[in-house]
Amino acid sequence: MHLDLSELSQLAPIFRELFKGYHVSRRDPELYAQLSNFQDQYRTLFKALGFELVCDTRGFYYFVPDLAAAAVNKTAQRLALFTFILVEHLADQGRDPIAVLDGGSLGRDELPSLLEKYRDLFIQAEVQTQEELEEKIMRRMTQLGFAGEENGIYRFLPPMHRFLDVCLSVQQDRDLAASLHSVLPLPAPVLIDDDSDEKLLQTDDPLDLSDFAEDSEEDALARAIAEEQELDA
Secondary structure, eight states, X not given: OXXXXXTOTTHHHHXXXXXXXXXXXXXXHHHHHHHHHTHHHHHHHHHHTTOEEEEETXXXXXXXXXXXXXXXXXXXXXXXXXXXXXXXXXXXTTOOHHHHHTTXXXXXXXXXXXXXHTHHHHHHTTOOSHHHHIIIIIHHHHXXXXXXXXXXXXXXXXXXXXXHHHHHHHHHHXXXXXXTTOOOOOOOOOOOOXXXXXXXXXXXXXXXXXXXXXXXXXXXXXXXXXXXXXXXX
């Protein structure tokens, strides 16, 4: 495919955001429109540079890390654990978890009771105060494009489906086990040590939200292009 870089007018900001682990969705109209209009071109270019661009049909784009089989990192573990907690909490309240996590909202004033109710699980995530909950989980959700925050209200965005899909998959496993009268436990996810070979959940998409490297995005681009040139030499 011939690439006309003049058409990819948002290449720099798109790469910068995706490189950080951010999920581009319709809340980013200019970047989202550019990716939608030139999806094949961007996918081809990023593939040549060593990055896999994924377009989820529910309306968001993200990079899959090279080490797709690696264990999820600490941030992804926390966000996944929080999603499991939130699904159970909403169900206990008689609220539809899918409706809330698929474009719905959660008030900041709900966080204290949520933290108290699931304190033992939050401790696994090294979260013991509301300040830590907001800093380590809620702020990261907004930084990575899973939610937006305005006036103390967190509104969930389409990329939340990455975690919601995992929750629903585990729930289906639980329902199947119950229907077969299985005695095997299917516990909620727990955090693991970084050196452990275990994984929080094994799926085709491990939800690895770590930076692709400690380099800046400019260094990463330069390095990838140099490596591609060496291969072509």
